[in-house]
Amino acid sequence: xxxxxxxxxxxxxxxxxxxxxxxxxxxxxxxxxxxxxxxxxxxxxxxxxxxxxxxxxxxxxxxxxxxxxxxxxxxxxxxxxxxxxxxxxxxxxxxxxxxxxxxxxxxxxxxxxxxxxxxxxxxxxxxxxxxxxxxxxxxxxxxxxxxxxxxxxxxxxxxxxxxxxxxxxxxxxxxxxxxxxxxxxxxxxxxxxxxxxxxxxxxxxxxxxxxxxxxxxxxxxxxxxxxxxxxxxxxxxxxxxxxxxxxxxxxxxxxxxxxxxxxxxxxxxxxxxxxxxxxxxxxxxxxxxxxxxxxxxxxxxxxx
Ligand SMILES: Cc1cc2nc3c(=O)[nH]c(=O)nc-3n(C[C@H](O)[C@H](O)[C@H](O)COP(=O)(O)OP(=O)(O)OC[C@H]3O[C@@H](n4cnc5c(N)ncnc54)[C@H](O)[C@@H]3O)c2cc1C
Numbered sequence: 001x002x003x004x005x006x007x008x009x010x011x012x013x014x015x016x017x018x019x020x021x022x023x024x025x026x027x028x029x030x031x032x033x034x035x036x037x038x039x040x041x042x043x044x045x046x047x048x049x050x051x052x053x054x055x056x057x058x059x060x061x062x063x064x065x066x067x068x069x070x071x072x073x074x075x076x077x078x079x080x081x082x083x084x085x086x087x088x089x090x091x092x093x094x095x096x097x098x099x100x101x102x103x104x105x106x107x108x109x110x111x112x113x114x115x116x117x118x119x120x121x122x123x124x125x126x127x128x129x130x131x132x133x134x135x136x137x138x139x140x141x142x143x144x145x146x147x148x149x150x151x152x153x154x155x156x157x158x159x160x161x162x163x164x165x166x167x168x169x170x171x172x173x174x175x176x177x178x179x180x181x182x183x184x185x186x187x188x189x190x191x192x193x194x195x196x197x198x199x200x201x202x203x204x205x206x207x208x209x210x211x212x213x214x215x216x217x218x219x220x221x222x223x224x225x226x227x228x229x230x231x232x233x234x235x236x237x238x239x240x241x242x243x244x245x246x247x248x249x250x251x252x253x254x255x256x257x258x259x260x261x262x263x264x265x266x267x268x269x270x271x272x273x274x275x276x277x278x279x280x281x282x283x284x285x286x287x288x289x290x291x292x293x294x295x296x297x298x299x300x301x302x303x304x
Pocket of ligand 1: 029063064065066067068069070071086109133134135136137138139140141143144146147148157185189190191192226227229258299301
């Protein structure tokens, strides 16, 4: 937790990009959870570098918040670490190169992934169309190596601009140790922009794929407040299949309920608390472990 002196320095140096006791429930998927003691929301690269180097000098750890679509905040909120939000600003999106076969797109981390998918589809740039419908920002998608229906954001990622300890640097895609739902970033590394090299394809075909994926998602995912898949798929299987076989559909705890439509999704009902969700997550994990001897790993990230 920042000391009183550290807080004074942050207040003095950062002015109004620092907010104290900032509510997080309205910025995260399950719409529940406590506040951030210290919330920094830089609007541009200069402010981000300044904030990050100050945190580095003060020895304060931070956690990045993008669109919050994969995050559950605990009741007590985030008190030990600073929350660094990339929800505002970082909105650039442009075609910066290409030829008759491909196009290179530069996109800043605060842009909604859905906007990037639309931008590419409209220009006949292939490689991201199957990500249609995934909420959140480009920065969050890169950090999570978000994916769906056989495609991940890493597939056509060429390079990143990231900031570590207040310094802007480049990362070739090959230097990232990407994995399943893991973008391979260093801890305390913040994505500010990404470059994608996309193969040129027929625009109509891409639009058809987006429409198909959108319809599939609508059929498979429940309505209501949720954060998509709770658990990662274990090697060679699907978490949803295991959870369904283990009889998790319809299980509930307080305001948290396993969706009837999809056993790997927890729907948050009015009055839900983070503990309701966390208890239900453990019950689901235990059921699968008891029946299949497989310990599921959570995909959602808990902020504390
Ligand atoms: C309805 C629904 C459906 C979903 N479907 C899918 C799906 O099909 N496939 C899938 O992969 N995911 C899915 N998700 C999960 C989520 O949308 C993705 O993980 C998304 O890419 C997260 O982006 P975000 O901006 O919301 O990141 P956040 O939730 O804010 O953060 C996620 C992680 O990324 C880090 N992060 C965020 N921004 C940055 C940055 N600029 N630099 C460094 N680190 C950063 C955070 O610290 C955190 O660890 C779904 C979620 C919902 C609510």
